[in-house]
Amino acid sequence: MNIIISNSSDKPIYDQIAEQIKTHIINGDLKEAEMLPSIRNLAKELQISVITTKRAYEELEREGYIVSVPGKGSFVSAKNKELLKEARIRIVEEKLLEAVSTAKTVDISLDELQKMIEILYEEG
Amino acid sequence: MTPVLEIKGLRKEFKGFGLKNINISLNSGYIMGFIGPNGAGKSTTIKLIMNLLKKDEGEIRIFGMDNIKDEQEVKNRIGFVLDENYFYEELTVEEMKWVLAPVYKAWDEKTFKKYLKDFQLPPKKKIKELSKGMKMKFSLAIALSHNADLFIMDEPTSGLDPLVRSELLDILSEVIQDENKAVFFSTHITSDLDKIADYITMINQGEIILSMPKDDILNNYGLVKGGKELLDRDIRKSFVAIKENQFGFEGLAKDRKQAKKMFGDKVVIEKPTLEDVMLYYVRGNQNV
Amino acid sequence: MYNLVIKDILVIKKQFVFAFAYILLIIFAFQNMGEAKFAAGIVAFTYMLVMTSCAYEDKNKADVMLNCLPLKKSTVVLAKYISVFLYFVLGTAAYLIFQYIIGSMGFSIEIYPLTLQSFVGGLVAVSLLSGIYLPVFFKVGYMKTKILNFILFFGFFFGISFLIDILKDYQGSALLKNITEFLQNKSDAVIAAVILALVFIFLSISYYISLKFYKNREF
Numbered sequence: 001m002n003i004i005i006s007n008s009s010d011k012p013i014y015d016q017i018a019e020q021i022k023t024h025i026i027n028g029d030l031k032e033a034e035m036l037p038s039i040r041n042l043a044k045e046l047q048i049s050v051i052t053t054k055r056a057y058e059e060l061e062r063e064g065y066i067v068s069v070p071g072k073g074s075f076v077s078a079k080n081k082e083l084l085k086e087a088r089i090r091i092v093e094e095k096l097l098e099a100v101s102t103a104k105t106v107d108i109s110l111d112e113l114q115k116m117i118e119i120l121y122e123e124g
Numbered sequence: 125m126t127p128v129l130e131i132k133g134l135r136k137e138f139k140g141f142g143l144k145n146i147n148i149s150l151n152s153g154y155i156m157g158f159i160g161p162n163g164a165g166k167s168t169t170i171k172l173i174m175n176l177l178k179k180d181e182g183e184i185r186i187f188g189m190d191n192i193k194d195e196q197e198v199k200n201r202i203g204f205v206l207d208e209n210y211f212y213e214e215l216t217v218e219e220m221k222w223v224l225a226p227v228y229k230a231w232d233e234k235t236f237k238k239y240l241k242d243f244q245l246p247p248k249k250k251i252k253e254l255s256k257g258m259k260m261k262f263s264l265a266i267a268l269s270h271n272a273d274l275f276i277m278d279e280p281t282s283g284l285d286p287l288v289r290s291e292l293l294d295i296l297s298e299v300i301q302d303e304n305k306a307v308f309f310s311t312h313i314t315s316d317l318d319k320i321a322d323y324i325t326m327i328n329q330g331e332i333i334l335s336m337p338k339d340d341i342l343n344n345y346g347l348v349k350g351g352k353e354l355l356d357r358d359i360r361k362s363f364v365a366i367k368e369n370q371f372g373f374e375g376l377a378k379d380r381k382q383a384k385k386m387f388g389d390k391v392v393i394e395k396p397t398l399e400d401v402m403l404y405y406v407r408g409n410q411n412v
Numbered sequence: 413m414y415n416l417v418i419k420d421i422l423v424i425k426k427q428f429v430f431a432f433a434y435i436l437l438i439i440f441a442f443q444n445m446g447e448a449k450f451a452a453g454i455v456a457f458t459y460m461l462v463m464t465s466c467a468y469e470d471k472n473k474a475d476v477m478l479n480c481l482p483l484k485k486s487t488v489v490l491a492k493y494i495s496v497f498l499y500f501v502l503g504t505a506a507y508l509i510f511q512y513i514i515g516s517m518g519f520s521i522e523i524y525p526l527t528l529q530s531f532v533g534g535l536v537a538v539s540l541l542s543g544i545y546l547p548v549f550f551k552v553g554y555m556k557t558k559i560l561n562f563i564l565f566f567g568f569f570f571g572i573s574f575l576i577d578i579l580k581d582y583q584g585s586a587l588l589k590n591i592t593e594f595l596q597n598k599s600d601a602v603i604a605a606v607i608l609a610l611v612f613i614f615l616s617i618s619y620y621i622s623l624k625f626y627k628n629r630e631f
Contacts, residue, residue: 010395012343040153044297049322050154051337174480176631199482210477212423214468223419227481 001029005046013048017056025065025076026087036066036074126188128152128274128306129173134182136172143168143330146182150323152273153303155296157317157338158310159398160327161406166310167207169327170278173308174204186274200229203267207279209259213252217245217262228270236269257288264295275299275307281316289313293320314398318342326402333405338398345401346380349373350391359386365404368411376404416483416491417498420465427464431457435506439514450507450526451534457503458538462496462545463554463561470554476631489550489623493615496542500535532604539611543618551625 001024005016024030036042039057043050057074060066068074103113127149134146143165150156160166171177173184175192184191186198211220217240225231240247243261245254254262260280267275275296281289297320299305311317317324317338325335334341348363352373360366362382366375376396377383383393396404421428438453469475478488508526545564548557 008395012339014339040301040303044301047297047319049320049338050300051322052339055339171631176476176479178630196482196484199480202480204480206476206480208473210473212419212468212472212474214423214425215419219422223415223422224481226415227483229482 003042003046005048014052014055014059017042017046017053018059021056021060022063022065027091028088030076032076032078034076036076038073125151127185128187129156129308130183130185131169131173132183132185134169134172134184135180136168136177137180138168141165141330143172146327146330146332148325148332148335150306150308152306153300154322155300155307155309155320156323156325157314157321157398158308158325158327159312159314159317159402160310161402162312164327165330166312166327167278168330170276170308170310173276174199174202200270201273203270203272203275205260205263205267205275205277205280207282209251209256209263211251211259211262214250216248216250217254218247220251220262221247221266224266230271232269232271236265239265239268257284260284260288260292264292268295268299273305275305275309277307277309277311279311280309281311281313289316296320314402318398321398324398326405328406341398341401342395344379345396346377346383347394347396347400348375348377348383348387348391349394350387354387354390362386364401365408365410367404367409376401413487413491413494416488417495420491420495421498423468424461424464427461431460431503432506434460435503436510439507439510450530451537453507454500454503454534455537455541457506458496458499459541461499462542465492465495466549466554466557473631475553475629479631485626486623489546489619489626492546492550492622493542493619496538496546500538504531504534528601528604532607536607536611539615543615547618547621547625550622551629 003017003020005013007013009016021030021036030036036057037045039053040050042053046053057066057068061068061074064077066074067077100113108116129148129150131146131148134143136143141163146165146169148156148158148169158166158169168177172179173186173191175195187201189198191198212223215223221236225233225236239245243258243265245258245262245265251259251262263280281292284292293316296307296309300307309317309321321338323336324338324341326333345364350372352368355366355373362379363375363377366373377393380393380395383391387393435453435457438449438456479485504526511525541564545557545560548560
């Protein structure tokens with residue numbers, strides 16, 4: 001999982017972290033019930049204050065993306081199933097759109113495209 | 125939670141200088157940067173904490189205990205790195221350790237040897253033959269080898285190159301992974317703290333100017349740059365200080381968002397560094 | 413505390429060479445002093461080492477470090493007193509060893525073996541010297557004691573003859589008669605014990621004064 005922060009951005013660092021983790025969760029990089037790095041470890045790695053990482057996790061918890069268990073750590077919350085599903089559907093649509101427009105540029109017909117999808121679906 | 129370090133109403137008078145009503149509170153698990161210009165009172169405060177100076181008034185509690193009544197117990201758990209080397213220069217690294225180790229209840233020889241190796245400190249080398257950076261690392265090795273819970277550093281990086289400074293900060297980051305430890309770090313090189321400090325306490329002329337989470341300082345304060353015609357008496361009050369030059373002004377505003385609302389697009393607003401904040405508080409208004 | 417005493421030897425390692433050389437010197441020279449040789453020698457030996465050790469404390473500003481450690485001030489002060497006596501013991505041992513070696517080498521010099529009087533005399537002299545010097549050192553540090561050093565060291569030699577003159581004046585006094593009567597019948601060992609007891613009391617007072625001064629110091 002990559003977390004890249006910008007010191008010169010106007011956006012507070014805790015905000016940048018929370019946003020990026022949210023994206024990772026929606027993208028599926030972080031799976032349900034997966035454990036997040038500890039706030040101290042994250043602070044050390046990114047060379048920022050532990051108060052910052054704490055705040056980022058607090059925001060994520062408030063918005064329902066993660067759950068913090070005292071003494072154990074923070075985990076991606078299961079409540080996201082619906083959110084995740086919707087986000088994933090969006091991604092599928094996006095990718096299909098891409099496939100459709102690319103197909104059109106090389107004159108692949110709708111029929112041929114559908115056959116390709118069938119084969120791929122069965123294989124994968 | 126009992127703060128690891130708690131200073132209340134500390135006062136100390138000297139001829140021509142004095143600490144007035146110092147209040148500081150630090151919980152374990154955090155790094156507090158103690159910043160201020162030279163002569164502001166940073167070393168004096170630390171000497172009072174270590175009972176090297178006698179306070180005129182006030183209370184200093186460490187680990188919940190009085191720093192004078194429970195002096196030995198408190199000092200057993202404090203690791204210190206001072207601005208100068210106060211060890212016996214004629215002794216070797218090893219000999220100095222022989223003198224120091226028996227004093228600490230929880231001395232950890234294995235850890236010390238590991239740090240000697242990591243820092244590449246030759247045990248049989250005389251302390252006076254070590255470079256400034258190596259002397260600081262030796263202090264650090266001692267401080268880290270007796271299971272201390274509070275680390276007090278008085279300008280440990282002054283006069284050291286950026287490489288050694290960055291190595292020290294890495295080690296402090298490692299130390300603070302244990303949420304039962306705390307670090308109190310005084311410096312006038314604020315760039316060291318821009319990244320890793322959790323809290324910042326700023327002192328000037330013996331008085332505490334501010335004490336708050338570093339992020340709050342950097343997220344809330346703003347460097348506002350614009351034309352002088354934008355300033356009037358009331359607007360000036362909302363700034364900590366303003367620097368004016370021939371072509372405009374630059375000021376430190378306490379609330380970035382408010383400044384944005386007030387000036388809109390007419391100004392450039394940037395995130396300040398700790399040094400900017402310190403300089404504006406210390407130097408006040410300037411006409412360049 | 414032993415670590416502080418050992419520190420007082422390690423830090424001044426180099427000075428020991430000169431100090432031991434001096435012991436060798438007095439065994440050969442100062443033939444006219446006779447028995448008092450040892451006393452004079454051990455005072456100079458100890459003086460050299462104590463001054464050097466105190467000088468290094470100041471030079472390194474070691475007080476700052478020592479007071480950041482979980483060390484009681486009483487331990488720091490006591491260690492210095494014990495160091496003085498460690499120097500005394502080392503000097504005495506050196507004297508005895510050198511004496512023996514030189515004696516068996518057959519030089520044509522008079523060898524004055526250590527007598528109880530000389531030993532006690534030396535002990536008393538060293539105790540007086542350090543008992544006066546150390547409290548001042550703990551109050552103001554080495555740098556400011558330099559003048560005192562000078563006064564003490566030379567004052568000692570003049571002071572002893574001055575003391576003897578005074579004693580002569582009091583020859584006929586009742587007090588002196590009582591004391592001499594008391595001591596007449598006692599063996600040397602008992603006299604020595606009495607003197608040692610007095611010395612111990614003197615040093616204890618010196619220690620308490622040193623500690624009081626040191627406790628009030630700011631670094």
